Amino acid sequence: MAVRATVSRFPQNEDVQESSGLPWGVTVTPFASKDENGLSPVYGSDGDLLPRCENCYGYFNTYCGIDQWAWNCSLCGTLNGLTSQAISRYSRPQSCAEMMSSFIDLELPMEGSEEEMMQARPVYVAAVDLSSSEDFLELTKSALQAALEALAPGSLFGLATFSHKMGLYDVQGPIPVVKNIFISPDTEGTLPIEPEDVMPFVTILSPCGNL
Template identity: 80%
Template sequence: MAVRATVSRFPIDTDAREGSGLLWGVTVTPFASIDENGHSPAYGSGGDVLPRCENCWAYFNTYCELEQWAWSCSLCGTLNGLSSAAIERYSLPESCAEMRSSFVDLELPLDESSEEAAMQARPVYVAAVDLSSSEEFLELTKSALLAALEALAPGSLFGLATFSHKLGLYDVQGPIPVVKNVFIPPDAEGTLPVGLDDVMPLLQFLAPVDTCKDNIASALETLRPTTSWERTTAAGQSLDGVLIGGRGFGVAMEALCNYLGSEYGNTFALARIFAFMSGPPDYGAGQLDTRRYGEQYASKGEDADRALLPEQTPFYKDLVSVWTYLQ
């Protein structure tokens, strides 16, 4: 800040100023690169601990009278006490910018709570795509997501995940999209062997749409269905001709919900997960009994379209309850 007076000599008191008949004032230039004498600011740290006057809230500066345990405000004359940290700080005056110059630039520490609030205020969209599907299904999904990317608001964060007998996380913030996979346990009570935040840091997974839109589009083009061999190997079994073990939707959703809360301890306030499924979950926790539908029910006179409507497991109801509580 630069301060320039309208006269070269200051009046000694109010009577002298009024008796002179001259207009007196100062011009203040905030954030000036040099002061009125052409000097650059003295740089330092600890701007958050700079003492302030208890009466007028002026900052401590070189014009204040400093005593061993207190200081007097240069503006209002109030005597203010010094904290033990301030006493230690000013025991070596040459190490403090505010003691060396009247023109200082002090750094403030990063406010982590403000950073957290800013991140939580950003809309977050996660697309979870079913790879236990057909080429036609994936082509429709890609087209839908590419159109959705164009409609996202500036500042949005986007994450691309895939699920089948494994859960994949895409890093699209580098020059080439990279996917990291975690295999989903086949048993209905199992969870992922590792947390997704250990597989990939959350802020590496959530990419700014503004700068990574082209990379996200490139990642979408790499999506391919899992082969029948992969599904059979993962399932390890087949009941009544129905393939079991291709679509670990329940574990994937549970892991992603936990993942979105891993960075700051609570879920992003504006986070949304969009799941693109080509069939019922039939693998891992949250799987449904897919034998309850299909051609085998036609001979029993049951409607295959309604066979999965009755609730089979409380898994998803419990997951929604936890998700709502975190938000």
């Protein structure tokens, strides 16, 4: 990230800034390849271990004060405790990117195995308004059939309908099953129950090759 101020020195306080008569601000470039000084980031691992402030959720950085058991947030000043894992990590400051530079790139551990990540599939959910006319519903049916034919093999597809009720369709079996949630006029269009409680989201998704 690159941070560039409109002036070379920061005003000491608000009164100084007002009396100077100069516009003051900063330009932040979050994904810059180099910082405002032209330096590349310091790379490190275990980004999931980077401490966060309990009050403002800011991340630990080189501007934070640190002692043996705790650290002070540079943004809000809150004193935060350190876990035993973090204490061990920061006992060797030269091995931690966040202790060496204010401009860092940290790797995060992959969630799940690499094979599971490669098997990630796109998800498509069609929401159909059943309060439309019969002619419009026939056009919608034709459009859905065309859409299914165009989807890549293995893509996940789900179907939900709505009118005076919301219908969730389980299309994984040979015969589709629908569960309805009736919407009372007194609820101003809100659902009396969460759809996930009626039918888990993964239940309404089926690989396109099975439809």
